[in-house]
Amino acid sequence: EAQVTQNPRYLITVTGKKLTVTCSQNMNHEYMSWYRQDPGLGLRQIYYSMNVEVTDKGDVPEGYKVSRKEKRNFPLILESPSPNQTSLYFCASSPRTGAHGELFFGEGSRLTVL
């Protein structure tokens, strides 16, 4: 089944404890992206990647890192999480280069930073 898989789906952590949210897609998509969703703010793009070893900042990249060493994986790293990073995170991928095709979304990762 074609899908985007995120892990963990739910996580409660404490300020400063490094964490990684994994994202994997099995559709051989070139484009991958991370979003966070907050009430009243909609979805905001954190980082995106147009291909392996190519990553770019979205609108809210501060406090996050990403890497794209393999086509299928695009992990989101929070080196020192803070409470303002409490949010619902979505990974997405697209078969088109750039953002010109439909995005396929994962089911989301709900992160709470205490």
Add this chain to the structure above:
Amino acid sequence: SQQGEEDPQALSIQEGENATMNCSYKTSINNLQWYRQNSGRGLVHLILIRSNEREKHSGRLRVTLDTSKKSSSLLITASRAADTASYFCATPPSNTGKLIFGQGTTLQVKP
């Protein structure tokens, strides 16, 4: 930056009625996309309309695009309770790899 803004923020209708949601954006685009999100779930792509298209249909969905006004509308005809969800427009500003979402319209369809 807020590229797309939906209007209204919330909409409540009876089953069988039509629902219309609007989206405005700021910069030039190659296409505009509409997505649906059931509560707390991942977004699902509904339809993509290219900048050289004015109208597109998919089942009960009808999307229009007016590039001169930088606006789009999504019409859901003969709505069903299962259409209850949030709907988002998304635009990729030209010459970027970004895809920017609006804040969404929450649609409630009452049985």
